[in-house]
Amino acid sequence: ARQPFSQETIDYVMSLDPFFDASVLRRLGIPEECATTIVITTLFLQKCVTAGLCLGEIGELIQRQDFGAEPSALESIIS
Numbered sequence: 134a135r136q137p138f139s140q141e142t143i144d145y146v147m148s149l150d151p152f153f154d155a156s157v158l159r160r161l162g163i164p165e166e167c168a169t170t171i172v173i174t175t176l177f178l179q180k181c182v183t184a185g186l187c188l189g190e191i192g193e194l195i196q197r198q199d200f201g202a203e204p205s206a207l208e209s210i211i212s
Contacts, residue, residue, distance in 0.1 A: 134187065137187055151175035154175070156168075173211055177210075181194070195207050
C-alpha cells in the first residue's frame, strides 16, 4: 500500500469518467446520493493520483480518525 501506482494504474484511474458513471447509475434508478458519491470519490481519487499519493496515503485521507469520532479529511473537504 506504500508503493507508487504503476503507470498502467495511473492511466486507468485518469480514464475514469465519474459523470458518465453517475448518469448510468441514475438511468438504473440508483438514488442520487449514490451517483453523487461516485462523482466525489472518483474525482478525489484522480486528484490524489495526480498528486502522487500511494494507496496507503489515500486510505488515510478517507478513513475516519479516532475510531470514527473525527471525520476523515475527505468528509471535512465535502462538508
